[in-house]
Amino acid sequence: MKQVKTFSEYMNDEERVSPAEREKINFEIELIGKMIEAREQKGLSQRELAEISGVKQPAIARLESMKTTPQIDTLFKVLNPLGYTISIVPINAKK
Amino acid sequence: MKQVKTFSEYMNDEERVSPAEREKINFEIELIGKMIEAREQKGLSQRELAEISGVKQPAIARLESMKTTPQIDTLFKVLNPLGYTISIVPINAKK
DNA sequence: ACTGGCGATAACAAATGTGTTATCATATAA
DNA sequence: TTATATGATAACACATTTGTTATCGCCAGT
Numbered sequence: 001m002k003q004v005k006t007f008s009e010y011m012n013d014e015e016r017v018s019p020a021e022r023e024k025i026n027f028e029i030e031l032i033g034k035m036i037e038a039r040e041q042k043g044l045s046q047r048e049l050a051e052i053s054g055v056k057q058p059a060i061a062r063l064e065s066m067k068t069t070p071q072i073d074t075l076f077k078v079l080n081p082l083g084y085t086i087s088i089v090p091i092n093a094k095k
Numbered sequence: 096m097k098q099v100k101t102f103s104e105y106m107n108d109e110e111r112v113s114p115a116e117r118e119k120i121n122f123e124i125e126l127i128g129k130m131i132e133a134r135e136q137k138g139l140s141q142r143e144l145a146e147i148s149g150v151k152q153p154a155i156a157r158l159e160s161m162k163t164t165p166q167i168d169t170l171f172k173v174l175n176p177l178g179y180t181i182s183i184v185p186i187n188a189k190k
Numbered sequence: 191a192c193t194g195g196c197g198a199t200a201a202c203a204a205a206t207g208t209g210t211t212a213t214c215a216t217a218t219a220a
Numbered sequence: 221t222t223a224t225a226t227g228a229t230a231a232c233a234c235a236t237t238t239g240t241t242a243t244c245g246c247c248a249g250t
């Protein structure tokens with residue numbers, strides 16, 4: 001029986017993607033994860049967030065399921081009504 | 096003689112743009128400003144940064160002169176070799 | 191005056207994101 | 221079961237960013 005790899009193993013497979021690519025993917029996963037967390041913490045549905053942010057529900061769904069890499073103004077529009085914004089931080093500051 | 100408004104005055108003109116719009120513009124200015132600072136602090140030209148980041152010089156120039164609103168992966172690709180990344184932070188954390 | 195590097199920009203093609211409308215499968219409540 | 225709300229997705233037009241190549245004006249150094 002074939003052992004299926006975990007997602008983490010998949011992501012860290014050297015032959016799958018370059019280190020830079022993996023780094024970018026991890027970055028996006030973390031970013032989108034925080035965005036989803038923020039929305040759910042406010043108890044908002046995608047449709048409700050769409051209304052108050054001005055970004056349409058299908059666009060939000062595409063973002064959250066990572067079908068799409070948002071533009072920073074779209075990300076800003078979505079995050080702002082959730083009480084968050086985007087900031088540039090030194091890489092070392094990653095806690 | 097007509098008094099010319101400062102940029103700050105221009106940006107804060109109530110009749111010019113909505114508060115939300117102004118907020119977005121200020122956000123972008125701050126973001127791009129930090130990006131330029133980071134590049135110059137490393138003593139890199141746009142062409143050099145283009146080489147190590149994989150983002151072409153015209154694209155970087157368009158970002159820095161705000162002709163364009165980047166996608167987050169483009170911003171990430173540019174910031175990463177400069178030792179920075181993007182993070183989601185609470186609005187209150189603005190110092 | 192010339193040279194070289196700088197950022198900005200033009201022009202066009204290619205890639206990608208977003209709006210729009212509608213629908214889907216699923217889960218939950220009545 | 222029926223109704224309702226959810227997130228995901230399809231399909232297409234439209235808008236925007238990015239790549240590509242080339243060039244521009246400017247400025248510092250020779």
